[in-house]
Amino acid sequence: MEIHTPSTHKIDFVDRGKFSPFPVDPLPSLELNPIVSIITRTKDRPLLLKRAFESVLKQTYSNWQHIIVNDGGSSVLVEEVVKLFLDRYAGRLKLVHNPISLGMEEAANIGIRHATGNLFTIHDDDDTWHPDFLKECVSFLSDPSNSSQFGGVVTHASLIRERIDGDDVVILSEEDFNSHHKYISLFEVAAGNIFTVNSFVYHRKIWEKIRGYNQHLPVLGDWEFNLRVLSTWDLGLIPKRLANYHIRVNQINDIYSNTVTDPSHLHVHYGNLMRNHFLRDDLRNAKPGLGFIMNTALSFHRIQDMRYQFDELKFKLQEISEQLQATKEQLQVIRPIVTEIQYSVGVLYSWISKVIAPLRWMKRVMRRLF
Numbered sequence: 001m002e003i004h005t006p007s008t009h010k011i012d013f014v015d016r017g018k019f020s021p022f023p024v025d026p027l028p029s030l031e032l033n034p035i036v037s038i039i040t041r042t043k044d045r046p047l048l049l050k051r052a053f054e055s056v057l058k059q060t061y062s063n064w065q066h067i068i069v070n071d072g073g074s075s076v077l078v079e080e081v082v083k084l085f086l087d088r089y090a091g092r093l094k095l096v097h098n099p100i101s102l103g104m105e106e107a108a109n110i111g112i113r114h115a116t117g118n119l120f121t122i123h124d125d126d127d128t129w130h131p132d133f134l135k136e137c138v139s140f141l142s143d144p145s146n147s148s149q150f151g152g153v154v155t156h157a158s159l160i161r162e163r164i165d166g167d168d169v170v171i172l173s174e175e176d177f178n179s180h181h182k183y184i185s186l187f188e189v190a191a192g193n194i195f196t197v198n199s200f201v202y203h204r205k206i207w208e209k210i211r212g213y214n215q216h217l218p219v220l221g222d223w224e225f226n227l228r229v230l231s232t233w234d235l236g237l238i239p240k241r242l243a244n245y246h247i248r249v250n251q252i253n254d255i256y257s258n259t260v261t262d263p264s265h266l267h268v269h270y271g272n273l274m275r276n277h278f279l280r281d282d283l284r285n286a287k288p289g290l291g292f293i294m295n296t297a298l299s300f301h302r303i304q305d306m307r308y309q310f311d312e313l314k315f316k317l318q319e320i321s322e323q324l325q326a327t328k329e330q331l332q333v334i335r336p337i338v339t340e341i342q343y344s345v346g347v348l349y350s351w352i353s354k355v356i357a358p359l360r361w362m363k364r365v366m367r368r369l370f
Contacts (some may be wrong), residue, residue: 012220024133027151027203027233030118030142030317036064036134036201037117042125043073044255046081046169049125057122061134065093069111072101092261105213105221114209118215119201122222127198128160135192135203137201140236151233153193153200154184155242161249184235190290192271193223206233219266220316224274231290240311 038056044047048066049066056066065091070078075097082095094114098107112120119141133155140146140153140154159177163170188194212226213221229235247258275298279291 013244016048016356017368018230023253027147027205029144029147030138032142034119034121035061035117035141036061036138037115037204038066038113038123039108039111039120039122040066040068041071041111041122042068042078043071043101043102044077045073045125046077047164047169049078049081049238052123052125053081054125057085057088057137058131059129059134061138064134065092065094065115065117067096067111070095070097071103071107072098078117103215103218103221105217105225108221109212109215112212112263115204118204120204121201122197124198125247126248127196128244128246129198130244132242133242134201136238136240141201141203141240144321146236149234149356151229151237152200152207153236153238155199155238155240156181157199157243157245158197158241160244160246162246163249170209174251176241179239179241181237184230184237186230187293187297188232189223189226190294191301193220193226195226196243196245197222198245200235202229202235214358220270220274223271227294239320258259 040049040052040056041051053066069073069076078095078097082093086093096110096114098110103111108122119138121134123136136155137153141150146153157177158174160174161172161308163172177196179196181188186194206229210225211231213225215221217224275294276293277291278289282289282291290299344361
């Protein structure tokens with residue numbers, strides 16, 4: 001397989017159909033207790049894969065199938081992990097080996113082609129879920145008032161920082177990732193991905209309609225997929241932190257590192273390529289489209305960031321102004337005291353001068369006598 005560097009790699013973007021501001025293809029209603037197909041992409045990370053298995057097996061919703069796509073990694077390592085969990089899976093596990101690595105997005109497509117579920121979600125080997133993640137998402141999409149309106153659903157997520165210490169994963173911190181978002185907006189997602197891949201559950205027909213994930217993208221494939229989804233369908237939001245986004249700290253360019261922390265800045269590079277690609281589409285079509293929205297949204301967010309920085313500077317200047325005002329008020333309180341001290345010192349000096357004058361006269365007299 002040919003490997004490209006960011007400076008030379010070009011994306012062959014596939015024409016995946018026109019975008020429409022309204023649903024062009026109504027989604028079918030879900031059957032009772034639909035099967036959820038869970039896709040896990042992995043490569044030579046058995047330690048994390050074990051944790052992913054535990055995360056899936058702890059789900060309170062049980063009508064799912066789990067498809068593991070070993071993307072060019074050691075088949076022995078993966079099969080050793082699988083054997084530890086086979087009994088607990090009770091026939092709900094499928095394992096697919098790619099002889100060579102085809103990349104994250106094509107691995108997702110391959111996993112989905114082996115899926116039989118009505119709903120899809122991706123739970124990579126370094127992801128984890130709250131036990132109620134699937135139950136909440138299936139309940140939301142099974143509601144008739146939601147199924148006719150939304151093509152999928154997203155939950156809020158937690159950001160977990162961790163490090164690998166031998167055979168252990170050490171959790172360093174946990175914080176909110178995106179709970180400030182109250183809905184899933186195409187404009188917001190056009191500026192940058194606002195939800196994690198493992199916090200998204202969607203209808204099978206969506207993947208079929210937009211022809212899957214873009215296999216030409218080494219990174220940001222989930223963002224590009226989300227943009228094409230939102231160009232046709234709306235997504236619901238469950239305002240609960242039910243998905244966990246894990247980042248390994250101080251682990252770069254090894255098997256356990258995250259692509260988002262890659263020092264070669266692949267995310268920045270391919271993000272720019274995507275914006276340029278869709279903007280050229282707009283120019284060819286002679287009308288504003290997704291490229292215009294992506295670039296406008298990015299500029300808007302940069303202006304917002306500048307505004308936040310300005311507001312922070314303004315707040316700091318206000319603090320300094322208040323401190324100066326407090327100092328001024330303190331000086332005004334001290335000033336009469338200083339004036340009184342100056343007056344008292346003057347009176348004391350005058351009195352001392354009167355006392356010293358006779359002594360000086362006596363000293364001169366004594367010198368003349370003796």
